[in-house]
Amino acid sequence: MSGERDIVLREQFSVAGRDFGRAGTVSTTIKSMLKQIGFPPDVIRRVAIATYEAEMNVVVYADRATVTFEVTPAEIVVTLEDQGRGIADIEEAMREGFSTATDEIREMGFGAGMGLPNIKKNSDDLKVTSEVGVGTTVRIKVLAHQ
Amino acid sequence: MKLREVAAILEAAFISGEEQGDMEIVSVCASDLMSDVLAFGAPRVLLLTGLTNVQSIMTADVADVAAVAYVRGKRPENGTVELAKQKGIPVLACDLAMFEACGRMFEGGLLPGSSVEESQ
Ligand SMILES: Nc1ncnc2c1ncn2[C@@H]1O[C@H](COP(=O)(O)OP(=O)(O)OP(=O)(O)O)[C@@H](O)[C@H]1O
Ligand SMILES: [Mg+2]
Numbered sequence: 001m002s003g004e005r006d007i008v009l010r011e012q013f014s015v016a017g018r019d020f021g022r023a024g025t026v027s028t029t030i031k032s033m034l035k036q037i038g039f040p041p042d043v044i045r046r047v048a049i050a051t052y053e054a055e056m057n058v059v060v061y062a063d064r065a066t067v068t069f070e071v072t073p074a075e076i077v078v079t080l081e082d083q084g085r086g087i088a089d090i091e092e093a094m095r096e097g098f099s100t101a102t103d104e105i106r107e108m109g110f111g112a113g114m115g116l117p118n119i120k121k122n123s124d125d126l127k128v129t130s131e132v133g134v135g136t137t138v139r140i141k142v143l144a145h146q
Numbered sequence: 147m148k149l150r151e152v153a154a155i156l157e158a159a160f161i162s163g164e165e166q167g168d169m170e171i172v173s174v175c176a177s178d179l180m181s182d183v184l185a186f187g188a189p190r191v192l193l194l195t196g197l198t199n200v201q202s203i204m205t206a207d208v209a210d211v212a213a214v215a216y217v218r219g220k221r222p223e224n225g226t227v228e229l230a231k232q233k234g235i236p237v238l239a240c241d242l243a244m245f246e247a248c249g250r251m252f253e254g255g256l257l258p259g260s261s262v263e264e265s266q
Contacts, residue, residue, distance in 0.1 A: 021225075024204035031208065045210055049184050052208040056180075109197040109205070114181035121185070 009071040027052035046122040053115040087130040156240040163236025188259035
């Protein structure tokens, strides 16, 4: 496990619910930062995809979130802590194809129910915790050396 | 296949990025659902989609999609082309329905994502 002193980069961002105009910009910023540091393309791609799916979930389903992005020599950790409706049954939400997206959201290209499964597939460790009516925290970890 | 050959086969016009016409395209992802695009794990991908909002380009950028072609005569929404230019992703538009666009790409020798992954 890497300790606090190993952190080479730590940044925080905020994401606003329903702000489709800016949706995805935190993920693409994180992607550029990882590129600059010089991580392998595969690692960057996995972080970018997992973060983007989680960021879109905040935009679609939550009110706002704080995103914490931490890089150590061994791993990249992205934590999205949102305030919003929360998820009642996380196991159900993680299932491929499960979605509560409205028709309006589907018309925008979301609501396949593949976001959380995609996050799981692209991360080396994923923790989702939630409290209904309070919010959801998604912690994505990707190892720097696959 | 070069992107400009893709454009010719689809009878598509370049909306932006024509100078990248020599770009090599190997496979095609056809979907209106962004999570499908993000789950598509092949390189040198052309995204065929009827979704013309800013998110189509944002998703393409995150998924490392090489180029985007809009089908069914749809034209990109405001801000979409600007973002595509900024990200260096060429954008095409054609009048074909998704089914015909896919058929022509398949006939032209482009591969489904699964077979590209297998052959690597
Ligand atoms: N941050 C969140 N807050 C509240 N509910 C959420 C959150 N993230 C996901 N959910 C719930 O979990 C369901 C499944 O999420 P998932 O990302 O897998 O699919 P989706 O967002 O519906 O569709 P896709 O991601 O394929 O566009 C959502 O439909 C929603 O009900
Ligand atoms: Mg989602």
